[in-house]
Amino acid sequence: MKYDFDKIIDRRNTDSIKFNPTDRGRPDDVLPFWVADMDFQSPPCVLEALTERVRHGIFGYSETGRHYFEVLQNWFSSRFEWEIKPEWLVKTPGIVNAIYIAVRSQTSPGDSIIINQPVYYPFASAVKHNQRNLVISELLYENNHYSIDFEDFENKILQHNVKMFIFCNPHNPVGRVWTKDELVRLGEICLRRGVIVAADEIHADFIYPGNKHLVFADLHPSFQDITITFTSPSKTFNLAGLQLAHNFISNVEIRAKFQREFERSGLSQSSAMGIVAAKAAYLYGADWLEELLQYLNGNLNFTRRFLNHNLPQIKLVEPEGTYLLWLDCKSLNLSVKELENFILHQAKLWLDGGTMFGAGGAGFQRINIACPQAFLQKALNNLQEAVSRLSHS
């Protein structure tokens, strides 16, 4: 490998929220595998571009130009065969704030918005914080695999007169990369029922072999017309702290409403360093990403083997994408509170507890495997030792 993903880099004292457990009420000695950023450096091409920009030393108001858009265009075209147009782009500091803007701009207080839980928790927050009505269509969990309950999804849309669907593709935390059939069924329901789709595709670059990410909006012009697609280089190249996301909206009215709400928030230009990093990453970062994906696949294989051999009490929900693994811990027979305490105080790990993602997450934990394998091994060893103490107590 050209890039060294085994290198362990001390992230303490770098203002990382991941490595500051006491700030969030966790014990000082836990190992962090919770929030979705990576313990790898961004690609060298990004570090070099940022360094050059720092040497220049002036960080005034900044905006992207034509060349920047061409770089994005090339990325989405070459990786997903998705042909974006310049006028579709609305940049925001992040996807979460873009989802909030989408909620406020396309719906009114009291309107219903549907999500599939368990799912990334800010989806529910965006609905509740904006006084909209949260409608949940639970994913089905059978034979260690998640799927969409289409009948329930459509019934709930009808029953609650749903206006918007916030969709996670690929899905955090259950790791599904939705198939063409599933996407088409969802799209047809949303079209039939006049539902706007807010499609969060932040994990699109993390796809395991044998799966393929399909841009929901691109499956049919009529889907494109009802969809806001949220994308960002922040997961792919580990740039979350640089605060830049790219949202694509082809429908003129939806985009105008989104833009007005964006302006009402007082947001204007983008992060200067975010622009530099995103451009370098999308221009030159593809070979680094290929190696990263191989490394993550190695971590996934390592985790699967480890659990099968040493910890059969914990079942891996086989992911098709993302670097977040969803672990079924139900056979430990612990209550939600007991499981949280067990992970934190016995295994000494800081994971994301399943119920953060919705009630259906009870008995699950989410672990982030985007780290050097030696660090991941420590986490799994901790878990194994804690479980063996549990079975002997």
Ligand SMILES: Cc1ncc(COP(=O)(O)O)c(C=O)c1O
């Ligand atoms: C599905 C999903 N959307 C959005 C985000 C965060 O996006 P941003 O940092 O751009 O707000 C995450 C981070 O974990 C995520 O998993």
